[in-house]
Amino acid sequence: MRFTRRQALALYGSLMVIVSVLTILLIVSRNDMGLIIDNINITDMDGIPCLLIRFNSSFDSLHFQLLSSGNVISSCVVKGDENVAMLKLFEPYANILEERHFTIRVLHRNTVIYTKEVSISGAIPIVNILNISASTLPSFLLIRSIMLEVKNVGDCPLYLSVARGDIQVFLDGNRVFAIYSSTIKVPPNASRILSVRPLIIIPSSDLNRKHEITIKVLNITINYHIPPLNPMIKLLDVNTSNMMALRVIQNMTISVVNSWIFPIDLRWMKILIDGKEFSMMLWHVSPRLYIINPGDEVQLHISNMFVLVDEPSVEVRLVLGLSEDRMIVELK
Structure with a gap:
């Protein structure tokens, strides 16, 4: 088949158009299909909050x-046989507690082939007090531990550091020393339970009023109220006798119901006879029980008292926190 000059030029022009179109399609296809972003997540890498990018690429x-x-804050180069890129968001153990906006940019041979705007909400902590445990000393209440649940409902890791003082404990507005694990990580949509051990010692003489424990975890503040010590105490019986013309109080029987939130130490109780204070530790207590747990009721017999009195009648008074009971005892 023979072509005229005009036909040959027309055919050549058509072929060049086809080649140009195919070249453009190849370039577009390579840019669009040569990189496929599968997902972008926020993760922790050895204490560093990072963007984890999974992708497929033919580059x-x-x-x-x-x-x-507009400023580059992190970058990395990924070879052709790899499909994960890690971009550092902030310095180690830094918390992101507010919404932030970033741009991901991907280059191939100094040519930008991909950009994406990314917004993150940051870490969003929710803190709950699960339990506060206490023990007693003869003259003090000791707060031993505060059990916390820390939830992170945000999209960034949450870091709690002792060195930064991320968890602080206060008693009645005054900060107290507290220890906990050196660094705690809470991933997004996860929770951690941690024990904080504060140095809180409240004198038994100060338990007749309300106290407030305040816990600050980053930008979260929660309060725990310790109500005044106000158990149910009852002076049931007082036995007296005459010994060689002396009037003597020998023993007494009392009952105590612990309606408080912590254990009660009966050594905190004051026994006053005509206004003179005596300690239970001076006498024999049966059963040999000083600690009463919340909700428990005990009846105690206090013997071998041998308290000498001068008057034919005396007032016996029990005082424990805000509670008290009294009895006028006639001595023959």
């Missing part, structure tokens, strides 16, 4: 960049 290498306000 020999890619340069990933993370920009904030």
Whole structure:
């Protein structure tokens, strides 16, 4: 088949158009299909909050960049046989507690082939007090531990550091020393239970009023109220006798119901006979029980008292926190 000059030129022109179109399609296809982003997540890498980018690529290498306000804050180069890029968001153990905006940019041979705007909410902590445990000393209440549940409902890791003082404990507005695990990580949509051990010692003489424990975890503040000590105490019986013309109180029987939130130490109780204070530790107590747990009721017999009195009648008074009971005892 022979072509005229005009036909040959027309055919050549058509072929060149086809080649140009195919070249453009190849370039577009390579840019669009040569990199496929599967997902972008926020993760912790050895204490560093990072963007984890999973992708598929046909390029020999890619340069990933993370920009904030137009400035590159992190970058990494990924070779052709790898499909994960890690971009650092902040310094180690830094908390992101507010919404932030970033740009992901991917380059191939200094040419930008991909950009994406990314917004993150930050870590959002929710703190609950699960339990506060206490023990007693003869003259004090000791707060031993505060059990906390820390939830992170945000999209960034949450870090709690002793060195930064991320968890602080206060008693009645005054900060107290507290210890807990050196660094605690709470991933997004996860929770951690931790024990905080504060140095809180309240004198038994100060338990007749309300106290407030305040716990601050980053930007979260929660309060725990210790109500005044106000158990149910009852002076049931007082036995007296005459010994060689002396009037003597020999023993008494009392009952105590612990309606408080912590254990009660009966050594906190004052026994006053005509206004003179005596300690239960001076006498024999049966059963040999000083600690009463919340909700428990005990009846105690206090013997071998041998308290000498001068008057034919005396007032016996029990005082424990805000509670008291009294009895006028006639001595023959």
